[in-house]
């Protein structure tokens with residue numbers, strides 16, 4: 001196995017372990033690749049920050065509901081629902097804060113992974129900076145994910161209230177259900193952190209291969225975790241090669257993507273996917289002088305930054 005393949009395998013093993021032991025601290029799961037030791041701490045910090053934002057969000061809704069109920073003696077559930085959807089949802093700052101935390105996490109993780117990846121591919125061309133294309137992508141994806149997560153929380157809250165109206169539940173019932181919503185749970189923080197380390201891993205692979213002159217193609221590698229059934233169409237993708245800046249076309253569904261778990265894919269192709277992609281290296285380019293290769297990298301970066 002080449003050095004990069006070794007690295008990608010260690011990274012995937014770490015993520016799979018973190019996923020299996022979801023009640024353990026992430027820092028107790030140690031990746032066995034030199035230089036990856038700092039990763040569990042980074043992911044754990046991110047998980048903790050998300051968990052805190054979710055706790056604050058829950059606190060806000062419970063507090064505001066109490067305040068609304070005490071202001072207007074015994075309001076109807078319909079009135080509470082209206083207050084939530086017309087006023088309260090707009091004041092929710094979760095998406096903004098989560099978006100910032102996520103952008104920071106992705107940027108940091110992509111940089112750390114690019115360092116290891118590029119050094120493993122060609123020590124002559126070490127990672128220096130992420131391209132503008134990737135920095136912009138980080139901002140864009142963080143905002144999208146944040147909005148999506150907030151929307152799902154709001155939908156869940158709305159459902160608690162509409163169900164309660166239908167069932168004739170009391171305000172106390174609603175309070176209890178809202179408190180126990182899985183949308184505010186620590187588990188959601190862990191799932192999100194794991195999904196986003198996978199996203200960062202994909203993007204870092206793409207960025208590293210785009211910047212490394214010797215990498216001419218990327219090769220899909222199917223990989224599953226013990227927890228999940230492998231999907232046949234990703235197994236069929238194993239070994240498929242395309243140019244680094246070209247898109248893969250996924251067997252069966254015909255969806256296209258730059259890398260496994262590309263956010264442009266539908267959830268069906270993304271969720272629980274642990275596939276990776278390896279670099280296809282042109283030995284003759286690898287053998288060029290450092291100056292020649294650096295020149296090629298600068299050209300690639302210029303293209304990515306424009």
Ligand SMILES: [Zn+2]
Nearest residue numbers: 234273274275
């Ligand atoms: Zn997959």
